[in-house]
Amino acid sequence: MVSRPPGFGISPTATEVRRRPPSLALRTNGHDRPPDRPEGDGRAAALGRPVPPAAVLATLLVIAGDVMLFAGLIFAFWVLRLAAPVWPPPLQPRLPLGVTGVNTLVLLASSAAVAVALRVGGRGDLTGLVRWLRTGALLGGLFLVIQGYEWIRLVGFGLTVASGTYGALFYTLIGAHAAHVLAALAWLAITLGLARRGRLVPGSAAPLHACALYWHFVVALWPVLYVSVYLL
Numbered sequence: 001m002v003s004r005p006p007g008f009g010i011s012p013t014a015t016e017v018r019r020r021p022p023s024l025a026l027r028t029n030g031h032d033r034p035p036d037r038p039e040g041d042g043r044a045a046a047l048g049r050p051v052p053p054a055a056v057l058a059t060l061l062v063i064a065g066d067v068m069l070f071a072g073l074i075f076a077f078w079v080l081r082l083a084a085p086v087w088p089p090p091l092q093p094r095l096p097l098g099v100t101g102v103n104t105l106v107l108l109a110s111s112a113a114v115a116v117a118l119r120v121g122g123r124g125d126l127t128g129l130v131r132w133l134r135t136g137a138l139l140g141g142l143f144l145v146i147q148g149y150e151w152i153r154l155v156g157f158g159l160t161v162a163s164g165t166y167g168a169l170f171y172t173l174i175g176a177h178a179a180h181v182l183a184a185l186a187w188l189a190i191t192l193g194l195a196r197r198g199r200l201v202p203g204s205a206a207p208l209h210a211c212a213l214y215w216h217f218v219v220a221l222w223p224v225l226y227v228s229v230y231l232l
Contacts, residue, residue, distance in 0.1 A: 053206035056213060063217050066180065070221060073173050074228060080165055089166050093157035095230050096150050103146045104226050107181075110139030111219035114188070118212045121205060126198060129208075133192045136215070140185045147178060170229065177218070177225055184218045187211050 081087050088094065117132035151171075159167045191211040194200050200208045 053209070055206045055210040059210040059213050063214065066217070066221075070173075070176070070225075073176060074224070077169050077173055077228065080169060084165075087166075089164060091158075092163070092166050093154055093159050095170075096153070097230055099146065099150060100226060100230055103143055103150075104223060106139055106146070107143045107219050107222055110136045110143065111216050113139060114212050114215050118208065121195070121200060121208060126195065126200075129200065130192065130195045133188065133195055137185060137188045137192055140181060140188065140215075144178060144181060144185070147174075173225060173229060177221060180218050180221075184211075184215050188215060 113132050113136035117129050117136060120128035120132060159170065161168050161171050188211055191200070191208055194207060
């Protein structure tokens with residue numbers, strides 16, 4: 001008598017099922033059921049690493065592009081500065097070191113406020129989240145107001161984009177950072193509005209983490225520019 005393979009017209013015996021590997025004992029319509037795939041990045045899940053949310057990954061890509069942008073601007077600034085016989089050029093107004101130094105502390109304080117907002121938001125304190133996000137946004141706005149006032153004074157003293165390489169480099173490099181702070185401040189205001197409406201609960205706080213990450217980036221970038229342009 002010819003024995004037929006299991007699954008071909010007859011049911012497999014209990015002994016056959018016990019002898020098979022667990023992955024082969026689970027069958028659907030005569031075929032092996034594929035193993036369940038882990039959610040998100042399979043390699044990261046297999047290694048036990050958490051997968052960052054898509055908003056955070058997109059923010060990291062934006063930051064990488066901005067790093068290359070400012071690296072190129074700072075490099076161009078130093079190339080032209082080292083090639084100049086005298087820096088700052090004669091008859092050009094000197095930059096306001098003291099006021100800008102205090103303004104740097106204002107921007108750093110805004111980053112600290114956003115960090116506190118992130119921590120209290122993770123604990124579910126929505127009232128504290130709104131309060132500290134508002135504080136960070138106000139300090140960031142104050143930084144831009146003080147910087148704009150200093151720019152008006154510098155223009156009055158004769159430092160403009162058309163006044164030479166010195167003015168063109170200054171307004172290009174510092175202006176690019178101010179534009180990024182303004183964009184980050186708008187993002188922070190949108191995040192603050194979401195927090196006020198209760199949309200940033202601990203289970204869905206990826207927009208908050210992405211916004212805080214970008215805000216910390218623009219804040220950390222400013223001391224590098226302050227030392228390079230104002231102090232050295």
